[in-house]
Amino acid sequence: MPCPIARSLERVGAWWSILIIRDALHGFTRFDEFQKSLNIAPNMLTRRLSALLDAGLLQRRRYSKRPRYEYILTEMGRDFRPVIVAMFAWGNRYFAPEGASVLLVDKKTQAAADPVLVDRRSGRPLNERDFVFSVGPAASERTRRRYAVIKEKQFAAQQSSRPVRSSLQGRKRRAS
């Protein structure tokens, strides 16, 4: 599948994998640290670590004369951090009825950050109203057909969500 999300999930689609990356971002490196943190069965942890090594998110580093290895995030692995931060923000919003147990804070001031995705150049929030997924230059014929269907759907959804009154395209909410 050419979809970059699908491709990402091929690498990290497993629950455990994402938690291992989270822990690695926290600074955990050793098998027993991950195991203790995640309370995961050793054979499962071995499997997930191997998958992350194969996918290129982790690399091994020897830390003892005996062949003992620790697991370090590669650049690709570290760059997964925004996905973790976005999940963190969503989780805090919906699944922390007792208040936040974990916050993302400014190292210096300890002030809590409120993560939002914006366009790097313009600084504009990447919300659904203004930004849509669309075909890129390398899109296959199949992807182009797929997005042609998606565009139709989105157009139809826009039309049907409009409270049509006197005119066909009338709108209740104008640029709210």
Added chain:
Amino acid sequence: MPCPIARSLERVGAWWSILIIRDALHGFTRFDEFQKSLNIAPNMLTRRLSALLDAGLLQRRRYSKRPRYEYILTEMGRDFRPVIVAMFAWGNRYFAPEGASVLLVDKKTQAAADPVLVDRRSGRPLNERDFVFSVGPAASERTRRRYAVIKEKQFAAQQSSRPVRSSLQGRKRRAS
């Protein structure tokens, strides 16, 4: 687990679930649309849709006199979009050697966006150098202990990555 990421993953930890949310954000609503898009076994799709309904990311809406339902994202489901966008950006960066098949574009200008996570108030990028995860007000004793360990680790990692020369903490690789 009080970790909001873990809590998020309890809801969407399955590969298929995230792709279903992606498709729902694209405007797909019906069983056969998801099935065709994902090329997923019907019993698996039924299971994943049920899980997303139970988790509160989707709701059902009757669209025919016969009891036929379509699946609509709830507010919680729509708010998962930044996670999808972050995955998309990461996927495009690392797993699209042939160039981007899919882009996130400005609806009006069709210009491609470059997603980056910033703090909503200050606009500062939420990178590792400046922002860390830390305990929030609702943190349990266990979470506090966990983050105390994490802080030590991060401090140690910072120390060891400093190019100390003449001391015991010297390292071969200097801030490369």
